[in-house]
Amino acid sequence: MELKDKLVSSFMAFEDHLEASSPIHGIKNQAIKTFEQKGFPSKKDEAWKYTSLKPVLKHNYSLFPKQETAIDYNDIKKYLIHDIDSYKIIFVDGKYSSYLSQTTHEGIDVCLMSAALSKTKYRLIVEHYFNKAATQDSLSSLNTAFSSEGAYIHIPKNKLVEKPIQIIHFATGNEAALMLQPRNLIVVDENSHVQIIERHQSLTDNPVLTNSVTEIFANKRAIVDYYKIQNDNQNASLIDNTFIKQKQESHASVHTFSFGGKLTRNNLNFYQNGERMDSTLKGITIIGDKQHVDHNTLVHHIEPNCESHQDYKGIFGDSATGVFNGKVVVEKEAQKTNAYQSNNNILVSDKATINSKPQLEIFADDVKCSHGCTIGQLDESAMFYMRSRGIPKKEARALLMYAFSNNVLESVKIPEIKTRINKLIANKLGVNIGFDL
Amino acid sequence: MSKYTEDDLREELKTKEYEYGFYTDIESDTLPVGLNEDIVRAISKKKEEPEWMTQWRLEAFRIWQDMEEPEWANVTYKKPDFQAISYYSAPNKKPKYNSLDEVDPELLDTFNKLGISLDEQKKLAGVAVDIVMDSVSVATTFKKTLAEKGIIFCSISEAIQEHPELVKKYIGSVVPQKDNFYAALNSAVFSDGSFCYIPKGVRCPMELSTYFRINQAGTGQFERTLVIADEGSYVSYLEGCTAPTRDENQLHAAVVELIALDNAEIKYSTVQNWYPGNAEGKGGVFNFVTKRGLCEKNAKISWTQVETGSAVTWKYPSCVLKGDNSVGEFYSIAVTNNYQQADTGTKMIHLGKNTKSTIISKGISAGKSQNSYRGLVQVHSRAENARNFSQCDSLLMGNECGAHTFPYIENKNQTSQIEHEATTSKIGEDQIFYCNQRGIDTEKAIALIVNGFSKDVLNKLPMEFAVEAQKLLEISLEGSVG
Numbered sequence A: 001m002e003l004k005d006k007l008v009s010s011f012m013a014f015e016d017h018l019e020a021s022s023p024i025h026g027i028k029n030q031a032i033k034t035f036e037q038k039g040f041p042s043k044k045d046e047a048w049k050y051t052s053l054k055p056v057l058k059h060n061y062s063l064f065p066k067q068e069t070a071i072d073y074n075d076i077k078k079y080l081i082h083d084i085d086s087y088k089i090i091f092v093d094g095k096y097s098s099y100l101s102q103t104t105h106e107g108i109d110v111c112l113m114s115a116a117l118s119k120t121k122y123r124l125i126v127e128h129y130f131n132k133a134a135t136q137d138s139l140s141s142l143n144t145a146f147s148s149e150g151a152y153i154h155i156p157k158n159k160l161v162e163k164p165i166q167i168i169h170f171a172t173g174n175e176a177a178l179m180l181q182p183r184n185l186i187v188v189d190e191n192s193h194v195q196i197i198e199r200h201q202s203l204t205d206n207p208v209l210t211n212s213v214t215e216i217f218a219n220k221r222a223i224v225d226y227y228k229i230q231n232d233n234q235n236a237s238l239i240d241n242t243f244i245k246q247k248q249e250s251h252a253s254v255h256t257f258s259f260g261g262k263l264t265r266n267n268l269n270f271y272q273n274g275e276r277m278d279s280t281l282k283g284i285t286i287i288g289d290k291q292h293v294d295h296n297t298l299v300h301h302i303e304p305n306c307e308s309h310q311d312y313k314g315i316f317g318d319s320a321t322g323v324f325n326g327k328v329v330v331e332k333e334a335q336k337t338n339a340y341q342s343n344n345n346i347l348v349s350d351k352a353t354i355n356s357k358p359q360l361e362i363f364a365d366d367v368k369c370s371h372g373c374t375i376g377q378l379d380e381s382a383m384f385y386m387r388s389r390g391i392p393k394k395e396a397r398a399l400l401m402y403a404f405s406n407n408v409l410e411s412v413k414i415p416e417i418k419t420r421i422n423k424l425i426a427n428k429l430g431v432n433i434g435f436d437l
Numbered sequence B: 001m002s003k004y005t006e007d008d009l010r011e012e013l014k015t016k017e018y019e020y021g022f023y024t025d026i027e028s029d030t031l032p033v034g035l036n037e038d039i040v041r042a043i044s045k046k047k048e049e050p051e052w053m054t055q056w057r058l059e060a061f062r063i064w065q066d067m068e069e070p071e072w073a074n075v076t077y078k079k080p081d082f083q084a085i086s087y088y089s090a091p092n093k094k095p096k097y098n099s100l101d102e103v104d105p106e107l108l109d110t111f112n113k114l115g116i117s118l119d120e121q122k123k124l125a126g127v128a129v130d131i132v133m134d135s136v137s138v139a140t141t142f143k144k145t146l147a148e149k150g151i152i153f154c155s156i157s158e159a160i161q162e163h164p165e166l167v168k169k170y171i172g173s174v175v176p177q178k179d180n181f182y183a184a185l186n187s188a189v190f191s192d193g194s195f196c197y198i199p200k201g202v203r204c205p206m207e208l209s210t211y212f213r214i215n216q217a218g219t220g221q222f223e224r225t226l227v228i229a230d231e232g233s234y235v236s237y238l239e240g241c242t243a244p245t246r247d248e249n250q251l252h253a254a255v256v257e258l259i260a261l262d263n264a265e266i267k268y269s270t271v272q273n274w275y276p277g278n279a280e281g282k283g284g285v286f287n288f289v290t291k292r293g294l295c296e297k298n299a300k301i302s303w304t305q306v307e308t309g310s311a312v313t314w315k316y317p318s319c320v321l322k323g324d325n326s327v328g329e330f331y332s333i334a335v336t337n338n339y340q341q342a343d344t345g346t347k348m349i350h351l352g353k354n355t356k357s358t359i360i361s362k363g364i365s366a367g368k369s370q371n372s373y374r375g376l377v378q379v380h381s382r383a384e385n386a387r388n389f390s391q392c393d394s395l396l397m398g399n400e401c402g403a404h405t406f407p408y409i410e411n412k413n414q415t416s417q418i419e420h421e422a423t424t425s426k427i428g429e430d431q432i433f434y435c436n437q438r439g440i441d442t443e444k445a446i447a448l449i450v451n452g453f454s455k456d457v458l459n460k461l462p463m464e465f466a467v468e469a470q471k472l473l474e475i476s477l478e479g480s481v482g
Helices: A003-016 A025-038 A073-079 A113-118 A120-129 A138-146 A380-388 A393-409 A415-428 B006-020 B037-046 B051-065 B105-114 B118-125 B133-149 B156-162 B164-170 B181-189 B208-215 B429-437 B442-458 B463-476
Strands: A087-092 A109-112 A151-155 A165-171 A178-180 A183-188 A193-202 A208-218 A223-230 A236-246 A251-258 A263-272 A278-287 A292-301 A307-316 A321-330 A338-347 A353-362 A368-376 B152-155 B194-198 B224-229 B234-240 B255-260 B265-272 B286-295 B300-307 B312-315 B318-321 B327-336 B341-344 B347-350 B356-365 B370-379 B387-396 B402-411 B417-426
Touching (some): A003 A025, A003 A138, A025 A138, A073 A165, A087 A109, A109 A113, A113 A151, A113 A183, A120 A151, A120 A183, A138 A236, A151 A165, A151 A193, A165 A178, A165 A208, A183 A193, A183 A223, A193 A208, A208 A251, A223 A236, A223 A415, A236 A251, A251 A292, A263 A278, A278 A292, A278 A393, A278 A415, A292 A307, A307 A321, A307 A353, A307 A393, A321 A338, A338 A353, A338 A393, A353 B387, A368 B402, A393 A415, B037 B051, B037 B181, B152 B156, B156 B224, B164 B194, B164 B224, B181 B255, B181 B286, B208 B234, B224 B234, B224 B265, B255 B265, B255 B300, B265 B286, B286 B300, B286 B327, B300 B312, B300 B341, B300 B463, B318 B356, B327 B341, B327 B370, B327 B442, B327 B463, B347 B356, B356 B370, B356 B402, B356 B442, B387 B402, B387 B442, B402 B417, B442 B463
Parallel strands (some): A151 A183, A165 A193, A183 A208, A193 A223, A208 A236, A251 A278, A263 A292, A307 A338, A338 A368, B194 B224, B224 B255, B234 B265, B255 B286, B265 B300, B286 B312, B286 B318, B300 B327, B312 B341, B318 B347, B341 B370, B347 B370, B356 B387, B387 B417
Antiparallel strands (some): A109 A151, A353 B402, A368 B417, B152 B194
16 A cells, blocks of 8 residues: 555544544644645655655555553663753654653643643643644645644743753664654743754664654744754654744754765745844755755745845765755845855765755845855865875865864854764764864 | 620729738738647648658647646746647738838837947838848858858758758757757747858858848747857857847747857857837737757857846756867846846756856846746766856846746766855945946946946957947836836
């Protein structure tokens, strides 16, 4: 049976468990209809021109894992940013793992989507925000239909969350093939500040497909810092859909570090509904083998005096494929917008491919919008300089590549993440250098 | 029954002529509206084409029938009804006007601003022109010089008759019939166009434009151009005209194919100023053109275009850099005003080693127009040391227009170097102030700044056209300053 048919028919069984009175019941019904009508995107869709989902859709995925699996903290410690104190929301095969997690209701809500959907005290927030930022495209709709679990984070007015929140999804490989559809809702109210780290990790070689949707609402003067660490194993694929709605004077930034996974697709969408705000989208991609990473970004400038910064760096080896599809839309009212977009790539193998499509759609005249895209090689003279000073070729290359991607790390605000990413980069480039520059 | 006499016949002929009037013989040369295989055959027959050409057209027609009109371009317009067009109409021999006084004064005004001579004005507006000794003698001299060098320059119908081996070999080799919807349509029904062949090692002594302007007749709405530069030759070709062209045909679907063999160089410049519709966006020409060039070893193709007209433009002059060390260039200025829409750009396909391409695109949008750049840079895995530089700058005038950039960059080779940059801005108030303060009025100041903005491209045009194109920019943007 095709995965699409399987999903549609499973929905009926899934629907029985839903509360008919729940406010989102109607949304889910509508969403599955949208998915049924649109199906999985194919290469004929302009947004999926360079990324084919075919190879990841062929597995017979289990949609609802039968048993719960316990995993030991020591086995997964290395996947956490464990050297800092943090709130943790940890899922194992899509199920919440209470003993690995650390949630809170003191002043802020860091808890579960399933709780938020079922308890009446959250109803107001859920009704107000759930599915209000996500678009009606087929994959987000599919997630909406099946969404039952994920992280629910609500930061009320004037709170500075003193430690970061980690959201981590593990797949244990108990199922031969597993499809996960986590759904996160993050609401940050006026003047509040939060830092969030998200990671998806498969613990075995069994195929995993994650179709994740995260909705983030940054209200007036809120500051949201979001870090996505993607270093999954070779059989795990991730379709990450993130929708961020910003209100006036808010700051939102998303850093995406893609080092692993079979196929990774990041749909990152920023909607600016207010004046004087700032959006930052940055990413480092270092991949090899037959990996495929696709960054698909949208920044929608709707009102005046806003800024956006995009900076994506990519290094592609072996038969890897990189895709960057960035879009900046500046509406007629959005005068004095300052939008910047940059995509720099290095290919280090003859079989690697990079497809880049930085787009600008501008309807306002008093704006400063620019984009740049380069594809090139490491500087031969710099290589020679280092090698003449006794630095071996491999290390010299690694240093240059590190230098190339380094400026993305400058805006990372949690030092421990910087250290971790530095290690991952060194690891990925196959050298043993502590890039503590 | 009474006898049919000679007198009766004479009487009948008289009434007949009266009945149909002067237009009779022109009418009879127009095919009925609609498109089917019979029409394609009829077009081919009218042009007395050989059988292979008829078959080639029919093949294209069959392909076209299965194709759908593309919708991906960033333009909106009412789709033309392809069955409501007459696909063949013999060139109009009768002058449109008897003297310049009958011509639209607005048009004449523009001619004067462009500094076009009175004789030429008449010719361009379709006024009956007395034979001007000067230009005829010039044309004959040109013809003689070209023939001496072995250069073939004629209409494509003539070429099909006289040089079938060349046409057969190259037509459709760069833009195949099945390339796209409009290319297929053009292949099936093209009425006429130009053909140019430069023999080995010959450097064409003149800009073919000069010749063109004197000799060119109306080439119809489905134009086909084929330029072949044999090994080591050089040609500079200019198409179009800075003067505004009022054409009744709404749909223009031309195909241009350039073939540059080893070490050859082709420079192809276009100035297009078709009727863009009135200030409310009514009417205007749809310009859907397929232009492509093929470069063999060490060859170079350079496209330069100044687009100021047409209601809807959909045009991507491209280079296929097949041979090693070949070079492709694209320089473009696209100006849109009022309700005009332009979706234009280029494709650079790098197949050979050490191939280089340069793209400089300048878009200027004013009024309520939409101006898009859409380009593709594709480097194949064997195209070692490929080099591309792209720059797209947009200038916005007024807050109701839009500028869009859709660059596609596809790279499969690690030794290639690709750079792309794009900026969007408006004319700075400080720049205007600086000019005002030195006694230059705002309108002139804008013209000055726009010309500076487009200088990189204007410099690439043949001399005499650069001057006219510069004036054309000023006129196109007249009144757009708020």
